[in-house]
Structures are given as C-alpha cells and as structure tokens.
Amino acid sequence: MADPVYDVAIVGLGPTGATLANLLGMAGLSVLVLDKEAGVFPLPRAIHFDGEVMRVFQNLGLREAVLERARPGTQGMHFVNAAGETMLIRGGTAALGPHGCANNYYFHQPELEALLRDGLARFPNVSVRLRHALEAISDDGDGVRLTVRSLDDDRACRFSARYVVGADGARSLVRAHMGSPMHDLGLRQPWLVFDVVLQRPVDLPDHTVQHCDPARPMTYCNVTGTRRRWEIMVMPGDDREALLAPKNLWRMVDRWVAPDDATLERAAIYTFHSVIAEGWRRGRLLLAGDACHQTPPFLGQGMCAGIRDAANLTWKLEAVLRGRAADTLLDTYESERAPHVRELIELAVRLGGIIQTTDPALAAERDAKFRAGAPEVFELPPQALGTGAFDARGGAPAGRPFPQPRLADGRLLDEALGRRMAVIGRNGTIAGVSAATHDRWERAGAIVIDRPEPCIADWLDAHHADAVVLRPDRYIVGVARTAAELERISQWVPAAP
Numbered sequence: 001m002a003d004p005v006y007d008v009a010i011v012g013l014g015p016t017g018a019t020l021a022n023l024l025g026m027a028g029l030s031v032l033v034l035d036k037e038a039g040v041f042p043l044p045r046a047i048h049f050d051g052e053v054m055r056v057f058q059n060l061g062l063r064e065a066v067l068e069r070a071r072p073g074t075q076g077m078h079f080v081n082a083a084g085e086t087m088l089i090r091g092g093t094a095a096l097g098p099h100g101c102a103n104n105y106y107f108h109q110p111e112l113e114a115l116l117r118d119g120l121a122r123f124p125n126v127s128v129r130l131r132h133a134l135e136a137i138s139d140d141g142d143g144v145r146l147t148v149r150s151l152d153d154d155r156a157c158r159f160s161a162r163y164v165v166g167a168d169g170a171r172s173l174v175r176a177h178m179g180s181p182m183h184d185l186g187l188r189q190p191w192l193v194f195d196v197v198l199q200r201p202v203d204l205p206d207h208t209v210q211h212c213d214p215a216r217p218m219t220y221c222n223v224t225g226t227r228r229r230w231e232i233m234v235m236p237g238d239d240r241e242a243l244l245a246p247k248n249l250w251r252m253v254d255r256w257v258a259p260d261d262a263t264l265e266r267a268a269i270y271t272f273h274s275v276i277a278e279g280w281r282r283g284r285l286l287l288a289g290d291a292c293h294q295t296p297p298f299l300g301q302g303m304c305a306g307i308r309d310a311a312n313l314t315w316k317l318e319a320v321l322r323g324r325a326a327d328t329l330l331d332t333y334e335s336e337r338a339p340h341v342r343e344l345i346e347l348a349v350r351l352g353g354i355i356q357t358t359d360p361a362l363a364a365e366r367d368a369k370f371r372a373g374a375p376e377v378f379e380l381p382p383q384a385l386g387t388g389a390f391d392a393r394g395g396a397p398a399g400r401p402f403p404q405p406r407l408a409d410g411r412l413l414d415e416a417l418g419r420r421m422a423v424i425g426r427n428g429t430i431a432g433v434s435a436a437t438h439d440r441w442e443r444a445g446a447i448v449i450d451r452p453e454p455c456i457a458d459w460l461d462a463h464h465a466d467a468v469v470l471r472p473d474r475y476i477v478g479v480a481r482t483a484a485e486l487e488r489i490s491q492w493v494p495a496a497p
C-alpha cells in the first residue's frame, strides 16, 4: 500500500504545534505530528496567556478543561522599588473582556500541553509520532518529503505531506532548511527562573510583583494552586553554577519563603531573546511559534503569539487544501502576523529595559516616572493584522478581532457561528446583494445571519455599519453600510470555483 500523503505535517508538539494539530484535526484534514521527545517538556516555562488565546482553546473544544487548570488574572501587578515601596499598581479583573474570556490567565505549561495532547485523541485524522526526529525535508513543488528518524529503533522513515509547518521551537530545523534569517530586536539577557510548590500556607501576595531593585531585579508570580515563581536577573559577574546551588537559591528568596515552606520544582537559567524570522513561508514550508519569533517573557506573550499563529494559519490551510482559495492566501500569513509579533517583542524589550535597570541613578529616575503613573509601556498594541486577507481600505475595525458576546440563548458567539466564515447583516443588506455573492457565500460554507441579536446590532451601531463579514479565526474582513459595500467586501470570502 502506498504511504499516505498527509494534508499537513507539523514538526513539533509544543503548545504551538499541539494547538495547530487540534485546530486542523477539527477541520477534518489529515495531519501528521512529529516530536522528537516522548512527553511534554517537563519544566515550566509560560505561566500567562490572554483572553484571545483562551478563545482559541474554546474554539478547539477545550475551554472548560483549560478553565479547570488556569486561573483568571484577578490580582494584577505591583511595581515595588528597592525600598519596598509600591510605585504603581496595574489592576487585574476576572470580568470577561472582549473575547468573552477573562483578559489574563495563569497556568502551568506542562499541564496545558498535556491537555492539548490529550485533545488530539478526538481526531482519528491526526496521527502523532513521538520520538520521531525530523532530519531532512525536500519540497518538490507538488508536495514535501520528510526524512525522520525513529529514536526508539534508530530507523529512518519517510513521510509525505502537502504542507509542512515547522513548530519546532527556537532551534528550528525547518527554519534552517528554509534559510529564513532571524533578526535580533535587541534584548539578550540571562534570567534565573525558580519555581516552587508551597507545602504549607505562606504569606505571599496573590498578585504579581515586579521588584525593581537595581541591585537585583526580580519578578514574583503566584502561578496556580500552590505553585509560585521567582524570575531573578542574572547580574554581570554572577557565577552561574554558584547561582544555581540550592543554598544560594533559597537565600535569594529568604525574605519570602524558606526551604521548610516549599519544595523546589526546578531552577534554570534562560537567556531571554528577542528575535523574529523573515520568511515564515517558502513554498510548501511554513513556520509557527518560537520557530519564527521569540520574545523576552516580560509581557507573557511568547506562547500566545504561537497560538495566534496557529489560528491564523488553520483556516488558510483549510481553504487552500479544500480548493476554496489559491495557495497565495498562505502568503498573507506572515504579512498579517509579523507586524503584531514585532510590536509585542519591541514592547517587551522596552519593558525589559525598564525592569532590568541596574544603574541606581537611572533607577531613581525610573521610579519617579512610575510614581507619576507613566503607563505607556504596558499598553499592549491592539490585536491588529498587517496587510492581508481582509478589506484594509476602510481601516479598523477591519483586520481586528470581532468581540465574542454571549447570545440570548446563553451560547458564546463563536459557538453559534462555528468554524467558518460569517456574514452578518441587517436592514436589507443581505437581501440586497447579487445572486452571485449569495452563491459565493454558499460555496464558502459561510453562515449568513440577517437578523442579528441586539448585542451584535449594538456593535454595528457603534461602527455605523449594517453588515460585517468575519473570518473563521473571528477577525473582521470588513464592515459595510450598504448592500453594494457588502458585495465588495465579500470578494474576500474564499470560495470553491
């Protein structure tokens, strides 16, 4: 029997690859996932994700399961100076934000990754091969051949796929094969990450604390349950080995916790990078997650960016593989995602520069600004797409995510819309378009709503519009005031010939 040709092969089953595999599995595509390791990476890395990411987890059917393991970021962040004085408080809230989810969540990365992997068992069309390391790739234009080594028996195997996504992390082999250069955005700094599990109640804050002490900048975070983390800057002249010695680790946090109070889960030194690749697609090869961008974690956005990549890529791969769109649609992946990723990295670098201040005079200047409330470095850039598959002519809200209100029947909007394009109109805009456009919507498998609920009507009012077209990733294609405008923006709806 001939080997199957998978629709998509994903290299790497970290959070990016696992999210993408779940999304493509839901889309009914045949997917091969390879990872060289046997299990999830055991050491905690990410501890925060945002509301848009939770919405993606919802859309892959795991909202409730994730909510059981993640806590909303209700407590916010306090900036404290060397004297222990609180200079600025960034409040948190459990209230649902625009995505129909809390704006921030805290979690334990290995638990989330295990959940995403378990989620794949729902899809007979997704085949996972663990302990299989990619060794070589060749894209012959019609498809991709992957040479893979099974690490259990040291056997070489070959697979074929129509597209390959390298979600294989910072040292991506797929990226190396594609020859996509990485641009350094300026921050490269070692930090010690120290995770503990409390063994008894300890008087530690529920909120995150940025200890802006120029002698040793540190971040403290209440992760989930009894897990607590300190991220501690490695200072020039530090002896890394000595720094990691348990006696020294506990000494650095002895103001707050003692070895009798908690067990050390792990301590490791990471060098935080700020890099972005140029060339996220070459032919049938694509990159996602840390394989094409890495950010210092000061905004807690590295994994979030990989999950946004997965959501952006899924509906495009589906449209192309189902013959609804030309494969040039995949070119919009980098042009849409890269500007937002770059902005976030640049912001994290700026915030890092502020938190990492080690010069006492500069620190005093910074503290004065903090007291004056200087908040601009903390405002995340709007989730806006760069140029791509939407009607950019009218500017925002096109290219921005559509909110996710709760509908009268109790469902969240995305549950009602499903994984497809959506056309929502009123006041005759739907009836007013041509038969050809109705036909296009039908060929695209779009859901068409001509009597929107009040919560959506309110949104249309606020945008002086009578119709809106949404992509399956819930970004806005465009808004229309008339049937003619709706006709025009519907050209962005990919439809089978």
Ligand SMILES: Cc1cc2nc3c(=O)[nH]c(=O)nc-3n(C[C@H](O)[C@H](O)[C@H](O)COP(=O)(O)OP(=O)(O)OC[C@H]3O[C@@H](n4cnc5c(N)ncnc54)[C@H](O)[C@@H]3O)c2cc1C
Pocket: 011, 012, 013, 014, 015, 016, 017, 034, 035, 036, 037, 041, 045, 046, 047, 048, 049, 132, 133, 134, 135, 167, 168, 169, 170, 172, 173, 193, 270, 288, 289, 290, 291, 297, 299, 300, 301, 302, 303, 304, 305, 306
């Ligand atoms: C200390 C720290 C704190 C962080 N905090 C946050 C945070 O709060 N919020 C946030 O959003 N992000 C945070 N991040 C970033 C986040 O952890 C990463 O962005 C995320 O793990 C990247 O996921 P990924 O799936 O793209 O890559 P990875 O998790 O690196 O996964 C890549 C996978 O590819 C596999 N692989 C590699 N090469 C091959 C090969 N040749 N063949 C087969 N398989 C291969 C690997 O085994 C691995 O499983 C933090 C990172 C660190 C280090």
